[in-house]
Amino acid sequence: MISPNHETDLLVWSVRRVLGAGEWLLQEISDHGHADECCDGPADALAGALVDLPRQLAAFTHYSDGRPIVSYVKADGGGMQFYTLWPPHPADMPTEAWEELPTAVAPHARHGDRGYVVVRWCPVTFTGSVRYIAPPRLEVVR
Known part of the structure; x- marks a missing residue:
């Protein structure tokens, strides 16, 4: 779906940035194995807040001027995916x-x-x- 106006463009862009930063933070917490469980509560709260965003953002594929919002490319036989947020x-x-x-x-x-x-x-x-x-x-x- 094309965003209806520039204000929605800005909102979708901002939410995609928050989602990307949140997913990255959760991955970093997981990768560093916080065995002392210091981050479990905040990490779970963040994961819960982010859980519906990908589905909701999927409805918006293009900015109001017709440009794509995000582009993806896969590597390593599809095992790696990269994206850029325009x-x-x-x-x-x-x-x-x-x-x-x-x-x-x-x-x-x-x-x-x-x-x-x-x-x-x-x-x-x-x-x-x-x-x-x-x-x-x-x-x-x-």
Whole structure:
């Protein structure tokens, strides 16, 4: 659905930012294994507040001027998904494509052992492309 007006564009953009930050925070809490349960209550409250947002936001796919709100690209056989949230103001749109920092592909044994992916976003086509970087080759020196 296309957003009905610019005010709704701003609201959808803001809620998507909150959702992304909340999901990232919950993942960080989980990854760092807060075994002392210091964060269980706040994390559960945040997860509960975010639970319905993806479904509700899915109704809005384009800003009121017709531009997409968000673009996705998958990597590593679909095991990784990246997205970019386009700005709600057309004047704030980037004019050149850009690359994100390399992200490690899920490791077999250690970080980076399967290489990295770099995502390039194009503001003209509103698409992302993925470039793979091979892992560094380790040589045994004797």
